[in-house]
Amino acid sequence: MLPVFLFLLFVGLAGCGSGKTGDDLMNDVREEREMIREKYPNAARMFDEAQGYAIFPNVGKGAYIVGGASGNGAVYENGRHIGYADLKQVDVGFQLGGKAFVEILFFESASALQRFKDGNFELSANASAVLLDEGVSGDIEFQDGIAIVTVPKAGAMAGISVGGQKFDFRPL
Template sequence: MKTLTKNLVRTATVLLVLVLTACGSAKKTSDDLITDASQEKAMIEREHPMMAEYFNSAEGYAIFPNVGKGAYIIGGASGNGVVYDNGNLIGYADLKQVDIGLQLGGKAFVEVLFFETEEALQRFKDGSYEVSANASGVILDKGFSEDLEFQDGVAIVTVPKGGAMAGISVGGQRFEYTPIQ
């Protein structure tokens, strides 16, 4: 039993390292990232027209157009994004997620963080920003018509792109912000 546990932990650790290095946006230029984010924003507004109001009325938002997640008990996700303040590009951000639970598979998705207030946006820009495991997010899917719930001035929206993943897990996300020089 001890050998099985040791092998399972070793396999999960190797998988996590591979996921964190391979997931998310491939090495792209900042122009590619901005283009991807713009295209995903347009898709969200086209397929979910009520979201246009959130993009227009939020103090700011961060959009991660290509987040990749993989898991085998221990999971990880990674992606790069762009940050806007009142519709103006102000910087870039990296997303990292680690979670644990009964989970298996891989998926790709778009993630958007809407900042309701200047204070919420400033907390994000101040450095390492974390979203706890108990933060709730909305998954945009066909027929979505609910209002977003802001917690501490932040609402999280994800849009599935592809893949298959099953399971239940607990974890959190960490973001690093880099202003435009």
């Protein structure tokens, strides 16, 4: 019975996320980008210095041993909106709870951004993200041409897990 429950939980979580599109999504993107520019100077400069970025303003994650996260966002190249992207994450481990966060992928070079735009882009379980928290300033560094930044929004989650993220890009 437990495997069936876990499978159903996984299917349900894999489909969760903000579900926003169009103007609603773009308003959220602008709001979160401006909040980051105001509160986190080390991340703010990345919006101008990186070749491009993908910002997911409302990523939702839930887990009970098996976890899943989902969100949608906008992709920019040299400050210009060029498309949309979907984020899906699956992980397994000792974990319980739910949370919402903002995730941003900064692309150091045109080739790193092109790999993302080519589709079926994945981040491995060992990819490291800088967690921005008020009053704390972490160094943001590129690994394999990508820097990952997350900002917590709400929720509580505890545990240790291993998984990866998959992204799909849709040009304008």
